Amino acid sequence: MASNEFQSPYVPNTDPDRRAMLDAIGVDSIEELFADIPDGYLNYDLDMPSARNELDLTRYARELAAMNRTPGDYACFLGAGSYRHHIPAVVRQVAGRSEYMTAYTPYQPEVSQGTLQTAFEFQSLICQLTGMDVANLGMYDGSTSLAEAALMASRLTRRHRAAVVESVSPLYREVLDTYVQAPGIEIDTIPASADSIPDETACVIVQQPNFYGYMEDVDRLAKLAHDAGALLIVSVDPVSLGMFRPPGEYGADIVVGEGQALGVPTTFGGPYVGLFACKQDYIRQMPGRIVGRTVDTRGEEAYVLTLQTREQHIRRERATSNICTAVALIALMSTIYLASFGRRGLRHVAELCYHKSHYAAGKIEEIPGYSVPMDGTFFQEFVVECPTSPSEINEKLLDHGIIGGADISAQVSNGMLVCVTEMNSRDEIDNLVTALTEIGELHK
Amino acid sequence: MASNEFQSPYVPNTDPDRRAMLDAIGVDSIEELFADIPDGYLNYDLDMPSARNELDLTRYARELAAMNRTPGDYACFLGAGSYRHHIPAVVRQVAGRSEYMTAYTPYQPEVSQGTLQTAFEFQSLICQLTGMDVANLGMYDGSTSLAEAALMASRLTRRHRAAVVESVSPLYREVLDTYVQAPGIEIDTIPASADSIPDETACVIVQQPNFYGYMEDVDRLAKLAHDAGALLIVSVDPVSLGMFRPPGEYGADIVVGEGQALGVPTTFGGPYVGLFACKQDYIRQMPGRIVGRTVDTRGEEAYVLTLQTREQHIRRERATSNICTAVALIALMSTIYLASFGRRGLRHVAELCYHKSHYAAGKIEEIPGYSVPMDGTFFQEFVVECPTSPSEINEKLLDHGIIGGADISAQVSNGMLVCVTEMNSRDEIDNLVTALTEIGELHK
Amino acid sequence: MTSLLERAALDRRKLLMDRSRSGRIGTTLPPLDVPEAQLPEPSLLRDDLDLPEVSEGEIVRYFSQISQFNFSIDHNFYPLGSCTMKYNPKLNDEIASIPGFAQIHPLQPVATVQGAVKLVWELQEVLNEITGMAGCSLAPMAGADGELAGLLMARAYHLDRGDDKRKNVLIPDSAHGTNPASAAMAGFNVVTLPSDSNGNTDLDALRDSVSDELAGLMITLPSTLGLFDTNILDVTRIVRDAGGIVYGDGANLNAIVGRVKFGDLGFDVIHSNLHKTFTQPHGGGGPGAGPVIAGPRLVDYLPTPVAGRNEDSGEEIFSLDAPAKTIGRMGAFHGNFGALVRAWSYIFTLGKEGIPQISEDAVINANYILSELKGYYDLPYDRTCMHEVVFAATNLRREHGVRAMDVAKRLIDYGIHPPTMYFPLVVEEALMIEPTETESKETLDYFIEVMKQIAAEAAEDPDMLHEAPHNTPNTRLDEARAARRPDLRWRRQE
Amino acid sequence: MTSLLERAALDRRKLLMDRSRSGRIGTTLPPLDVPEAQLPEPSLLRDDLDLPEVSEGEIVRYFSQISQFNFSIDHNFYPLGSCTMKYNPKLNDEIASIPGFAQIHPLQPVATVQGAVKLVWELQEVLNEITGMAGCSLAPMAGADGELAGLLMARAYHLDRGDDKRKNVLIPDSAHGTNPASAAMAGFNVVTLPSDSNGNTDLDALRDSVSDELAGLMITLPSTLGLFDTNILDVTRIVRDAGGIVYGDGANLNAIVGRVKFGDLGFDVIHSNLHKTFTQPHGGGGPGAGPVIAGPRLVDYLPTPVAGRNEDSGEEIFSLDAPAKTIGRMGAFHGNFGALVRAWSYIFTLGKEGIPQISEDAVINANYILSELKGYYDLPYDRTCMHEVVFAATNLRREHGVRAMDVAKRLIDYGIHPPTMYFPLVVEEALMIEPTETESKETLDYFIEVMKQIAAEAAEDPDMLHEAPHNTPNTRLDEARAARRPDLRWRRQE
Numbered sequence A, B: 001m002a003s004n005e006f007q008s009p010y011v012p013n014t015d016p017d018r019r020a021m022l023d024a025i026g027v028d029s030i031e032e033l034f035a036d037i038p039d040g041y042l043n044y045d046l047d048m049p050s051a052r053n054e055l056d057l058t059r060y061a062r063e064l065a066a067m068n069r070t071p072g073d074y075a076c077f078l079g080a081g082s083y084r085h086h087i088p089a090v091v092r093q094v095a096g097r098s099e100y101m102t103a104y105t106p107y108q109p110e111v112s113q114g115t116l117q118t119a120f121e122f123q124s125l126i127c128q129l130t131g132m133d134v135a136n137l138g139m140y141d142g143s144t145s146l147a148e149a150a151l152m153a154s155r156l157t158r159r160h161r162a163a164v165v166e167s168v169s170p171l172y173r174e175v176l177d178t179y180v181q182a183p184g185i186e187i188d189t190i191p192a193s194a195d196s197i198p199d200e201t202a203c204v205i206v207q208q209p210n211f212y213g214y215m216e217d218v219d220r221l222a223k224l225a226h227d228a229g230a231l232l233i234v235s236v237d238p239v240s241l242g243m244f245r246p247p248g249e250y251g252a253d254i255v256v257g258e259g260q261a262l263g264v265p266t267t268f269g270g271p272y273v274g275l276f277a278c279k280q281d282y283i284r285q286m287p288g289r290i291v292g293r294t295v296d297t298r299g300e301e302a303y304v305l306t307l308q309t310r311e312q313h314i315r316r317e318r319a320t321s322n323i324c325t326a327v328a329l330i331a332l333m334s335t336i337y338l339a340s341f342g343r344r345g346l347r348h349v350a351e352l353c354y355h356k357s358h359y360a361a362g363k364i365e366e367i368p369g370y371s372v373p374m375d376g377t378f379f380q381e382f383v384v385e386c387p388t389s390p391s392e393i394n395e396k397l398l399d400h401g402i403i404g405g406a407d408i409s410a411q412v413s414n415g416m417l418v419c420v421t422e423m424n425s426r427d428e429i430d431n432l433v434t435a436l437t438e439i440g441e442l443h444k
Numbered sequence C, D: 001m002t003s004l005l006e007r008a009a010l011d012r013r014k015l016l017m018d019r020s021r022s023g024r025i026g027t028t029l030p031p032l033d034v035p036e037a038q039l040p041e042p043s044l045l046r047d048d049l050d051l052p053e054v055s056e057g058e059i060v061r062y063f064s065q066i067s068q069f070n071f072s073i074d075h076n077f078y079p080l081g082s083c084t085m086k087y088n089p090k091l092n093d094e095i096a097s098i099p100g101f102a103q104i105h106p107l108q109p110v111a112t113v114q115g116a117v118k119l120v121w122e123l124q125e126v127l128n129e130i131t132g133m134a135g136c137s138l139a140p141m142a143g144a145d146g147e148l149a150g151l152l153m154a155r156a157y158h159l160d161r162g163d164d165k166r167k168n169v170l171i172p173d174s175a176h177g178t179n180p181a182s183a184a185m186a187g188f189n190v191v192t193l194p195s196d197s198n199g200n201t202d203l204d205a206l207r208d209s210v211s212d213e214l215a216g217l218m219i220t221l222p223s224t225l226g227l228f229d230t231n232i233l234d235v236t237r238i239v240r241d242a243g244g245i246v247y248g249d250g251a252n253l254n255a256i257v258g259r260v261k262f263g264d265l266g267f268d269v270i271h272s273n274l275h276k277t278f279t280q281p282h283g284g285g286g287p288g289a290g291p292v293i294a295g296p297r298l299v300d301y302l303p304t305p306v307a308g309r310n311e312d313s314g315e316e317i318f319s320l321d322a323p324a325k326t327i328g329r330m331g332a333f334h335g336n337f338g339a340l341v342r343a344w345s346y347i348f349t350l351g352k353e354g355i356p357q358i359s360e361d362a363v364i365n366a367n368y369i370l371s372e373l374k375g376y377y378d379l380p381y382d383r384t385c386m387h388e389v390v391f392a393a394t395n396l397r398r399e400h401g402v403r404a405m406d407v408a409k410r411l412i413d414y415g416i417h418p419p420t421m422y423f424p425l426v427v428e429e430a431l432m433i434e435p436t437e438t439e440s441k442e443t444l445d446y447f448i449e450v451m452k453q454i455a456a457e458a459a460e461d462p463d464m465l466h467e468a469p470h471n472t473p474n475t476r477l478d479e480a481r482a483a484r485r486p487d488l489r490w491r492r493q494e
């Protein structure tokens, strides 16, 4: 009766079950249930491989995985918005509990307090970390957080320009461009040293540390924005906040950032979690899910999705965003990560990144043909000007067992953005220096 | 206050907590609590490495693991009591639930029904598989099951000899020797074709399929045993029971076996699970934990450890065995495995092993210099007589990416015990044949 | 004064910051293995980092305990309509966690991630095949993100042709909220389209709504009423004839996967929620993935990147490309790769044989529930449904003052997750039930019996239903208070 | 007639064989990729294989649901005396699952498993160091298995010296049941040794018991009374002077790890339960590991294999060896390697700094409970305890007819796993409480408060205690019936 003999392990029912149900329904065949599909459009014959068993599929997946050069097997100095940090086993093990993993968005709070309470923890810890009043439960990633923040600023100020400091990640800029194309928000690119912004600017957007890893003068930019009636949007690396001043302290109105660094593997770019926090006054214009604390009919504290009138399922075309399914499980991973490292641990991790990247920068600067051209304070990334194209260098580094830094020659001539975290041992750094030296000698 | 500065992530309490507790206890220092230790014997200074963080320890563990040649990376034809079979993800994921993993032996049934009910499932499925009346919750491994079965047979018959068919695994024989040395049970080694056994023999022990992979004439052995008033103990490979006749059908009194093949990774030899089943009449002499079904005070069915008067914690030196902590979690893995494959799947797996090993044997037999000397029906293992020592051949096979069969030259001159399961693809088998051919040519 | 037991229950709910004790730590820290650099000037640094201090065991126990307050597919029947809460195979999770997938960095040179890009490409190809479309980008990170991408593509398409009057997007009244929200984000006016009494598109209304201002139509197939629109060929034709783009919301693909292809029916662009049809676990609200899949008219506008396959002297080479007229990036990198791996694993496990069986069983199961519960609950559209059936508790409200909400909450007492309630909006007191194909007939029979019992209870003891659920860690919550007095984070008690 | 809710509860408990439906399957099967061989003659084959037929999702839901009927360390305080239910670090599980450990075969040539053998060797070395012994075999698969090995070693030692009269093993009355059971399996007569009023070994009785028939003494240190025998140096001296072997049951090593070494105190051989002190998860009753660790007199008798380390031109080479006079094999292969990896991971995570802290905190925590509950429950030995404290509910029994069992079951209502009850046998109405070092002061305070409350409840409402627990899936079970009418497996209902 089923259209073929295959018995899926994921489907319990078999032909006798189907037969009994069809009888109860009062039809003779499965086809009758699909009678609403226009004649001639039924099409069962998929041009795709036959069913594959778990053993074979796993083997094939491992083959594909083996075609990749995997950080861990290779020393890796890539960052630029996706960061390798040590993730304690407990993060994976606890977030992997099926109670969390196989639940839906907590629309039914009585049977979702696990998800809801941990979501409230996430919001709380992101507030603690950023120094902001409130945080939502996360956007798709750091870049869409940034884009949604610009839209939100525009709604709040009823203005239609955004001033973006030129040191914001070019990838984030591209996403911003995607989001603003329809609403028609105009983007002005400004230097960090700008001392004026166009009238009618809704927001100043700065990344701290910036795309190149360096700290911007955010106090000045905050003043610049606020003097012009614009909001200050800051895009942060949450691990940097283990040691650096939180944006809440320098007047940020909206803080966004990529939460991946907090306990989430790099996974070729996703799923990640976009952090989104802001001042109390702005909560009704926030995008995304928000969990609030309330009481039940017995007066006991409990958690629930709230301020839903901002959201698409209530407000539809007037919603603050179209976002629905977000990244709750990734937010949970970050929550467990933050709980594990906590007050002392996150500062320690940040300082490790700081010291190690400075050690690396100091060594690389000494290599003939290479320079570290930018001035200022950096956190864990810095730009190296190479004697030849970074892509060429990176190719040669592979032979040394090294995945080099990000190629940013589009932004800085022969520029490589080198990222050093606690994952890079001193040996790895020293090997990088040796390899760069050797490669540099070929280009004298 | 703690003896050093280190703060363990596994210990919540810190010095202020300790101080408060010591105050409550009414002592000044931790040392006072250890005052019962004789003077001069306190010794804190361990000659061992300092605490190691998770990142570094994981790296070191991966280094050690990388020093091993791992089946999966290598084709592997080893069996001889530990078998590679495909283990569905669901086995690991479900048995890994912390509710199962971090519970103790279910002494408190009201808060252990998860463990107890799944244990009852295990006993039931082992009975279904072996055709026996009852099964216990498992012994340490297949070899200790066998040894304990011999002791049990001796208790039941009040006799002190055991006739072991010579084709029983030599490793199991060694364990049996360990167990019988103190009680003084004498072991007679008999050929499978024996038509008499010494008087006062408590049991005949046969392995089916035998150590060499071949089926023994168990009907004959059953008669031999029973005619002499001895019990028949059969050591089985549970996967073979997917297609072969269960021992319950040919009169086995006690069935033992290594459960590892049912969903447990080879793990360098353990933890495994020793299967142990027998006839109803013998239950009060069984070793090990047994779960029974009963009712609670409301009359509802539930499960509980039972027949505990056999056990050491009640019966002490008159217990049927000293076993206490056994291998409940491994039994759970086997239970999930059996549920996943079930009626159709286990037979399919058995047949795959059968056909693939026969394909391999056929091909190897054709290679000049090699032979498959034994006659009869084999399941998934067979003996190959090699042109030179198996250890030499195995060393060369490594260069072909192959871990060869077990070296059994102690039993069969130049003998290699080759095991082929569903894990060995046709390609792997063909590569083995090619490699053996090449290696054989060097020894012409 | 609260009793000890009550206090224990409260303590179990204590937040991390309230569990914090100075000096505790939940993990071990690597030492510094290089010389210390000079720290930045103090004005750049933070004074305090007020995060929790808890040990690892405390973390595990806390998160493990409260996890059990959730219902989840692994523990409960979860017939949440429109959400396709099917069994999520464990294999997929394991494959996604292979280090060669989980540990690779999105900015690695593409030559160093050929296996990952090949997987992406294979998934694109099979999604194209299943939906009958020309091309696909896996970049969108959820269904709504796919909608935004598709609508931005439609916008770009019209503008490219100088067609800048096309401002209106038609959306049926039964549509999911993301549809109008996405249309608004893509700069369109939303025009609501009524359905006819059978739940199909009202063709007359449609004809009246098309004009040279029509940008396109967003339609869910089958609809959120669980119905296959029998007018669908007319619908797509009318829209396309008027110069509009037909957008298909593929959230309900589970109903028709392997049976009928969107491309064949005249759709220009659709999205598919991999976390519905293709078993990416929902995770309590994501992550998901919402690939946007386009027909010939829009394929060049797909968001970046799209995986490509080339051959170079017999060797496959995979690339990540920007389509010719791409609308740009939907996120910083290449989409939710982790979810893509799981969908890939699921699809290729089932293969050409198993994929069509999904919809077969999903549809049988839903119709079985329909036929068994008909008469007990109002059935607004009395016709064969697809993968889900929408009942209405209007009869119970009318006769006993029992609402859809009460039925939903009472189901919890029976260990069943409530269906979707009060959606679609066009159905009063809606109870939208989607069993999925991974539930057994026994489970459906139990659900049916429970639903009948609840209908009986509504007559006998409506108050008991108003007070449901009865055995959960919390009773019904004061949602109004939550919204009126937002309490959104832990704060130190002064 | 049972109600629907009751029936649902029963259905949740249905066994796999009763869930089975013909044709269902819980996994996918690889196809045959070689030609079929001729099958054996039918008489060798089985007709029927009556195993369950269930789908993967059904398996997951069933096992996930009933798992929640368990208490476990990850969810509950679990102060089960003598069992050392401490937090089991998640890291250990992940390290044990590295394919290079989990997938290797026990019969691989040792040259191909150098990493695994190195790990085994490192663990041996560190256990020798921690216990102050000369050598170690990791082969025994639990504590009792280590006992058997150690006693067989003692037996072989005596016999080797032609000393074949030595048949008696002295075992204190407070010993765990495995001690006498192991002694019997090793062919010895068990002679019970009384303790004195302080819970120490009665030295006079000991002196009276030694003779040239003395094979040895098995003693638990600290004892199962949670006490460190202050006579221990005399004890070991007396036994050794009499030609006996001193066996140390190391189940309670958690109390003294990093503080005092068995070897220094005159022990000849001990075992250590890695699933207690060294965090191998208990798994609902194993697997564990019970290395046997020997001093100079017995080291040559250790079971096979023992890992060795050699250098060959500067390169380390590890081997698996049989000790010179080995008693043989305890199991088919090399012990429970998976458990060894976890213990290794735990020990080297804590290192020389963390290991001594284990016993510090374990002992503080136990003494804190002792001092707080003293007066509420009888305290048979009123002295400083080690890692656990043994109370007696004799006062409650006498005054209110409430027994240790009732206290234990009532703790369940408060979310706490009962302590060990009615053990050691020398203490009437024993409640043996072992908090471990991984519990916080807050948890201990809660436990203490609950225990006081239960003492109060015993006075106020003893029946309520007799009926406890109140909120578990099952109330107290009829254990007598289970033993009288053994019902040990599923059977098809005729």
Ligand SMILES: Cc1ncc(COP(=O)(O)O)c(C=O)c1O
Pocket: A323, A324, A325, C082, C083, C142, C143, C144, C145, C176, C178, C179, C220, C224, C249, C251, C252, C273, C288, C290
């Ligand atoms: C019909 C329909 N469309 C769109 C969506 C939005 O998809 P997502 O939540 O993945 O953004 C949903 C999800 O609930 C849906 O049911």
Ligand SMILES: Cc1ncc(COP(=O)(O)O)c(C=O)c1O
Pocket: B323, B324, B325, D082, D083, D142, D143, D144, D145, D176, D178, D179, D220, D224, D249, D251, D252, D273, D288, D290
């Ligand atoms: C004091 C003591 N000795 C021996 C044992 C036996 O150890 P195992 O259960 O590992 O065999 C135990 C375990 O409960 C114990 O507590």
